[in-house]
Amino acid sequence: MNILSLSGFVPEAICDTVRFTGYTGERNIAHYCGYTADYISQVMNDHDIDGAVFPKTCDSTRTLMSYLSGSGKFCFQFVPPSDGTPSGVEFYANQIRTYKRSVEAFYGITLGDIPERMEMVNERNKLILGAYERLSSLSYFEYLSAIHGMLKLPLKEQKTFGKAGPLSPQKRIDMTGQRSATKEKRVFIVGSFLSCLQIAKDVEAAGLNVAGDSLPESGRLVSARPMDPEGDPYLEIAAHILSMRHSPTQNSFRGLISRDISEIEEKNVNGVIFVIQKYCEPYEYLYPVYKKELDKRGISSVKISPDHSEDRAKAVLLLEAFADKLQEG
Numbered sequence: 001m002n003i004l005s006l007s008g009f010v011p012e013a014i015c016d017t018v019r020f021t022g023y024t025g026e027r028n029i030a031h032y033c034g035y036t037a038d039y040i041s042q043v044m045n046d047h048d049i050d051g052a053v054f055p056k057t058c059d060s061t062r063t064l065m066s067y068l069s070g071s072g073k074f075c076f077q078f079v080p081p082s083d084g085t086p087s088g089v090e091f092y093a094n095q096i097r098t099y100k101r102s103v104e105a106f107y108g109i110t111l112g113d114i115p116e117r118m119e120m121v122n123e124r125n126k127l128i129l130g131a132y133e134r135l136s137s138l139s140y141f142e143y144l145s146a147i148h149g150m151l152k153l154p155l156k157e158q159k160t161f162g163k164a165g166p167l168s169p170q171k172r173i174d175m176t177g178q179r180s181a182t183k184e185k186r187v188f189i190v191g192s193f194l195s196c197l198q199i200a201k202d203v204e205a206a207g208l209n210v211a212g213d214s215l216p217e218s219g220r221l222v223s224a225r226p227m228d229p230e231g232d233p234y235l236e237i238a239a240h241i242l243s244m245r246h247s248p249t250q251n252s253f254r255g256l257i258s259r260d261i262s263e264i265e266e267k268n269v270n271g272v273i274f275v276i277q278k279y280c281e282p283y284e285y286l287y288p289v290y291k292k293e294l295d296k297r298g299i300s301s302v303k304i305s306p307d308h309s310e311d312r313a314k315a316v317l318l319l320e321a322f323a324d325k326l327q328e329g
Contacts (some may be wrong), residue, residue, distance in 0.1 A: 003051035034308035057249035084242035119282030191275035
């Protein structure tokens with residue numbers, strides 16, 4: 001099976017999935033979040049993909065099942081609760097049970113290695129956390145590239161990926177045309193999954209030093225508490241997912257911003273970069289609230305709005321101007 005997953009709300013401890021990281025093929029939906037539209041296009045047009053699992057968290061993702069249900073491929077949609085209260089965890093655990101049964105029924109298989117997979121997820125996240133804690137000394141582009149590579153591999157191969165590569169201790173990797181980053185240009189990145197990795201390279205090429213982020217594949221992923229393989233697997237997986245930094249789709253702006261601001265201040269960040277997909281309402285709503293809190297603290301911000309999952313049309317100019325602004329400050 002080759003199931004394409006969208007969002008960190010999908011439980012990796014149940015079965016292997018391929019994480020959606022961007023799509024350069026045919027795009028056939030113009031007026032939804034570009035990231036979601038590209039996901040639909042890949043599921044529909046990529047013959048190597050035989051299934052799709054995704055959340056129901058915003059206006060764009062609510063339409064996914066109506067597009068994909070007639071594809072003949074496996075489809076499952078989660079409805080995440082807005083928080084990790086006991087009732088929310090139980091609600092999500094029941095969906096995870098149903099997801100497991102649905103995978104087994106569709107593919108005619110039995111999934112019996114959940115405790116082992118929980119340990120693998122814990123080990124993988126610990127590896128990424130070790131890199132995240134020294135992020136300002138790494139190439140951000142190489143760091144995210146390694147993670148994206150991990151998320152496309154079967155879980156059992158992820159725990160060793162990158163140990164001798166981009167995730168190991170190293171100095172920042174210089175790239176052609178890159179200006180050396182200064183302590184005055186420490187930035188924090190906010191947004192959905194950064195599928196266009198070229199933007200990460202553009203950030204470094206502008207001389208900006210990424211000290212932290214709240215991206216689903218990075219800061220949000222490593223914020224999840226480890227799972228206990230000895231506990232109830234469904235409750236443990238649900239609690240693990242719901243303990244992550246909140247997504248704006250969970251309607252908890254206050255908690256999300258408070259957690260990010262705390263890290264931003266701790267790391268002496270003086271600039272925040274928002275990467276927001278076009279037509280992505282939750283992030284668009286979040287931005288002015290978030291910016292207001294940054295302005296109170298004298299922290300500059302810039303918003304980049306890609307049209308689709310691989311777009312970077314205006315990123316270079318915006319980032320260079322932002323880097324100059326930080327230098328002036």
